[in-house]
Amino acid sequence: MVWARRWPDWVPFAAAGWGGLYAAVQVTWVVGEVDVRWSPRVSYPPALQLLLAALAVLVALGCLATRREFGRRMRGALLTSLVATIPVFTLGMASLPAYFVTLVSFAGVESATGLAQVLVNAVGTVLLVFVAISYRRRLRGRCPRCGQAHPGTGDGPRVPRLLPLLPAWLAAVGLSVYGVLLLIFASLAAAGVLPGPAIEPPFTSSSGITWMVAFGGLAFGGLGFALITAARSYATRSRPVCAAHLPEHGPADTSARPAPALRATPRTPTDAPPPGRRP
Numbered sequence: 001m002v003w004a005r006r007w008p009d010w011v012p013f014a015a016a017g018w019g020g021l022y023a024a025v026q027v028t029w030v031v032g033e034v035d036v037r038w039s040p041r042v043s044y045p046p047a048l049q050l051l052l053a054a055l056a057v058l059v060a061l062g063c064l065a066t067r068r069e070f071g072r073r074m075r076g077a078l079l080t081s082l083v084a085t086i087p088v089f090t091l092g093m094a095s096l097p098a099y100f101v102t103l104v105s106f107a108g109v110e111s112a113t114g115l116a117q118v119l120v121n122a123v124g125t126v127l128l129v130f131v132a133i134s135y136r137r138r139l140r141g142r143c144p145r146c147g148q149a150h151p152g153t154g155d156g157p158r159v160p161r162l163l164p165l166l167p168a169w170l171a172a173v174g175l176s177v178y179g180v181l182l183l184i185f186a187s188l189a190a191a192g193v194l195p196g197p198a199i200e201p202p203f204t205s206s207s208g209i210t211w212m213v214a215f216g217g218l219a220f221g222g223l224g225f226a227l228i229t230a231a232r233s234y235a236t237r238s239r240p241v242c243a244a245h246l247p248e249h250g251p252a253d254t255s256a257r258p259a260p261a262l263r264a265t266p267r268t269p270t271d272a273p274p275p276g277r278r279p
Contacts, residue, residue, distance in 0.1 A: 004162075008134035008144035012063040015127035019060025022120055026053035029113065037114035039095060044117070052088075059085050059128065066135045075139055082132045089128065092121030094181070096174040097220070122170055146239060161238050165231055172227035179221020186214035 003010065026049040029036055036044045062082055070078065096118050102109060109115050134144040142149050188194040189210050196206035203209045 005145070007130060008137075011127060011130045011134065012066050015063040015124070015131050016060040018120075018124050018127055019056040019063065022056040022124060023053035023060075025116075025120060026050065026056070034113055035111075036117050037111040038092070038117075040110055052092075055085060055088065056124070059124075063128075063131050066131060066138075079132065079135055079139065082128060082135070086125060086128050086132065089121045089124045090173055091177065093118050093125055093170070094174050094177040096122055097171055097178060098174075100171075125173070126166065126170070161235070165235055168227050168231040168234075172224050172231055174224070175220045176224030176228060179217045179219070179224055182213050182217030183221060186210050186217060189213075 028034075030046045030049050030053075033046075036049065038044055059082070062078055065078055066082075095114070099109065099115050099118055101107075137144045137147050185194065189196045190207075197209045197213065199206055199209065203212070
């Protein structure tokens with residue numbers, strides 16, 4: 001598909017459209033006094049939603065600005081600002097794996113607005129990452145699609161990338177962040193800095209629940225970081241290469257059989273050296 005191969009051209013506009021839609025959704029929820037959950041027990045404060053809406057508008061303007069020419073300092077500041085906002089929206093999609101588990105297990109959705117918030121944050125995170133990658137490559141004088149330095153354009157060999165990479169990245173980020181948060185909470189609760197979790201059956205003590213949270217953090221975090229490693233490896237190996245960057249004659253043909261080794265042949269009388277010359 002041509003549009004997929006031309007993603008550096010349209011992804012800034014898609015990210016800008018997402019920013020406007022995100023801001024409109026947040027303001028609508030605040031005006032309508034809709035309860036939006038970040039986790040089963042934590043809701044977004046209205047002030048935070050308005051702050052996120054304003055940030056989304058600024059991000060949208062920044063994405064559109066990547067299509068214009070600026071001075072060196074302005075370009076660097078723009079790239080830094082875009083990269084700095086990515087963790088904000090990434091944190092908003094941290095509970096994506098938890099919602100996925102409840103959906104596939106037919107356990108129901110705890111909060112429809114919470115799920116919608118997670119999804120819009122996930123979409124924004126993906127778009128902003130692609131905008132930052134393509135813009136960084138442009139600033140370095142490289143092809144925004146393949147990241148290589150070559151003249152002209154063109155499409156080289158392709159393998160399926162986004163089909164496995166998008167689910168892997170989204171799940172990896174959510175699982176790793178969720179696991180780290182669980183480990184931090186378990187450590188602080190065990191040290192007495194935070195109150196321990198409430199005792200619920202079948203547990204008989206708060207320490208037992210704390211240990212369960214810690215082991216859950218190790219499981220979720222370990223799986224998340226393993227997915228990050230695997231996705232990073234696949235992304236590197238399957239990076240698209242434009243046709244203009246490929247060698248003119250292609251790779252050498254290694255399928256041909258090697259030439260037989262030369263063997264020494266015995267001398268015949270006609271090969272004898274002339275008189276006076278050492279053989």
